[in-house]
Amino acid sequence: MGDRSRLCSVWLGSETGILKGVSVSRKQAFNFCNTSHLSRDQEVRALCWGDAAESELLVGAVDGTVKTFSTEKGEFTESRRCGEPDDGCFAGLAALGGGGGGALVTCGERGALRVWREDGGAPVAQLDAGRSVSRMRRSPVRPSTVAAGGKENALKIWDLEKPETPVFTAKNLRDDWLALRRPHWVRDLAFIPDSDKVVTCTGFHQVHVYDPSSPQRRPVLEAEYGEYPLTALSLPADGNTVVVGNTHGEIALLDLRKGLVRGCLKGLAGGVRWLQCHPTQPVVASCGLDRFLRVHGLEDRKLQHKVYLKSRLNCLLLASRDLEDGAGRAGAEGESEEVKEEEDEVWDTMEQVGEVEKRRKATEEEEEEEEEPQKKKSKKKRKKGQD
Numbered sequence: 001m002g003d004r005s006r007l008c009s010v011w012l013g014s015e016t017g018i019l020k021g022v023s024v025s026r027k028q029a030f031n032f033c034n035t036s037h038l039s040r041d042q043e044v045r046a047l048c049w050g051d052a053a054e055s056e057l058l059v060g061a062v063d064g065t066v067k068t069f070s071t072e073k074g075e076f077t078e079s080r081r082c083g084e085p086d087d088g089c090f091a092g093l094a095a096l097g098g099g100g101g102g103a104l105v106t107c108g109e110r111g112a113l114r115v116w117r118e119d120g121g122a123p124v125a126q127l128d129a130g131r132s133v134s135r136m137r138r139s140p141v142r143p144s145t146v147a148a149g150g151k152e153n154a155l156k157i158w159d160l161e162k163p164e165t166p167v168f169t170a171k172n173l174r175d176d177w178l179a180l181r182r183p184h185w186v187r188d189l190a191f192i193p194d195s196d197k198v199v200t201c202t203g204f205h206q207v208h209v210y211d212p213s214s215p216q217r218r219p220v221l222e223a224e225y226g227e228y229p230l231t232a233l234s235l236p237a238d239g240n241t242v243v244v245g246n247t248h249g250e251i252a253l254l255d256l257r258k259g260l261v262r263g264c265l266k267g268l269a270g271g272v273r274w275l276q277c278h279p280t281q282p283v284v285a286s287c288g289l290d291r292f293l294r295v296h297g298l299e300d301r302k303l304q305h306k307v308y309l310k311s312r313l314n315c316l317l318l319a320s321r322d323l324e325d326g327a328g329r330a331g332a333e334g335e336s337e338e339v340k341e342e343e344d345e346v347w348d349t350m351e352q353v354g355e356v357e358k359r360r361k362a363t364e365e366e367e368e369e370e371e372e373p374q375k376k377k378s379k380k381k382r383k384k385g386q387d
Contacts, residue, residue, distance in 0.1 A: 004030045005074035009319045010295075011057060012287055013044025014311035019059055019069060022293055024305050024323045029293075032074065046093035047317040054319055058104070060090040066104065087112045091150070092136025096143055096160075105160070107136035107148055115160055125163045129156065139191045147198055149186030155200055155210055170210055171217035188232050192256070193239040199256065201230035201244050207254055223259030225252050234275040234284060236298055243284050243298070245272025251286060253298065265296045267303045274315045281323065287313035295323065 008021030008030065017039065019032045033042075046060030050068060056077075057069040064083030067076050083090070087108030096103040096115070103124070107113040111130050114123040129136065132151040139145040145167075149155040155170040173182040185203035192199055197220075198210045205226050208219035228246040235242055241262060245251045249268030252261050270289030277284045282298040289312050295305040305323075 002072060002074040005032065005071045008071070009321065009323045009325060010285060010293060010316060011047060011319075012293060012309065012316045013047050013059065013314050014309070015040075015043050015314060016311045017042030017044060017061065018311060019044060019057075020309055020311075020313075022307050022309070024295060024307075025325070027305065027307055029307055029309055032069065032076075043314070045314055046090040047315050048093050048095055049317070050095050054321075057317070058093060058095060060093040060106070062089050064090075064108075066093065066106070082106045082114070082116055083108055084112070086110065091133040092138075092146075092148065094136075094138035094146070096138075105136075105138060105146060107133055107146075109133055109150075111153075113146070113148065113158075115163075125160060127158065127163045129153075134186055135188045137189055137191065140193070141191070145191075147189055147191070149189060149200060151185045151203070152183065153186065154184060155186055155189065155198060157198065157212060168210070168212040169217065170219075173218065185229075187230055190233060190235050190242075192235060193237065195239070199233065199235065199242050201233045201242075203229040205230055205246065207233075207242060207244060207259070209256060221256065221259055223254055225254060225261060226250055232272050232275040232286075234277045236277045236282065236284070237279060241298075243275055243277060245275050245286060245288075247271040249288070249290065251275070251284075251296070253301075263301050265301055265303075267294060267296075267306070268292075273313060276316055276318050278318055278323065279320050283323065285316055285318055287316050289313075 005021055007023040009024055010022040012020045014020060021030045021032060041063040043062040044059055045062055048058050050056035050058045055072050057071060059067045059069055064081055065079055066082045068078040070077050082104060083106060088110040091109050092107040094105045096105060103118050104116040107129055111128050111133050113127050113129040115125040117124050129148040130153040132153055133148050134150040136146060136148040144160045147157045156166040157168040158166050173184060176182055186200045187203050189198055189200040196212050200208045205224055205228060207223045209221035211220045214220060225244055226246055228248045230244050230246050233242055233244045240256055241253050242256055243253055249270050249272060251265040253263050255262055272286055273288040275284060275286050283295050284298055285295050287293050291309055291312055293307045293309060294303060297304050
């Protein structure tokens, strides 16, 4: 399994509790789990790297456990409980220290944000992020800074070294032109590189940019995209654009300086659950309800890779190395064989129109043959009655 895991440059978590690794260069997908003990309690809701070398992967499950997966060995090496049954599913997971045994930051949907010590004991700090949290993320520049938000739960930013009060709390949006309160629902967020700003997308198809250094606690930029709730976002390395996806499988690039749509990415057939831009390459990976991993180019907006993974997908994580890395070592033999087998399995289970038509005609002929003797008997009875 170690040879397979080292080939993978994209990792995904599914509803069935399977950790999936994908080699984009070979278009092959591998399952890393014990399929005999799968349950809905093992559904993967969060993924993050456990160390800077990306040799360990942290997997957050619905039941509140965090498992450590070694990408070198291709197996799970550790498991610890980092949540209570009342916390709800993971809304965020991040590693503060080096290695899978380092300090962790977890956040449940019901607002329990905790910092867990390295030895896996009781949490070092705990704070309330509010109810109905949709997403918690850590700043890539300042590891001790985290942000969270949710349904009717405004964006908040904390410094975990001083967790008593948030360092920033967003103010509710201004009333609309009818003087009615505008509802708010943060679905995803990200820290803009090389700045203190945070960009969010909402369940009301809005994109907001907040600047904690500004005296204004309301968004410094407001933009809208489409008509449907936005569910995920990610920032390219340049920081001038944001990629957003919604519940109808639409993905768009928005300019964060003017709030205008630069272009759209096509090909999806279901709601988007996760987006991630590569840290160095101009590509974005997406996954969701249609069970496909897709990789689009951000410059030409064309679909570069598409891999069918059988299960509905909740989250994904990209390796920082080149996505095509590993093609030369693995060789070209067997390229895309596994993906073709998976796709063929779906189509093989479907009946062809001609076969269905033949079966229908054969059934009708059998029914007519069975009814023929009964018709003859009924005619003889009628003749006797007339005589």
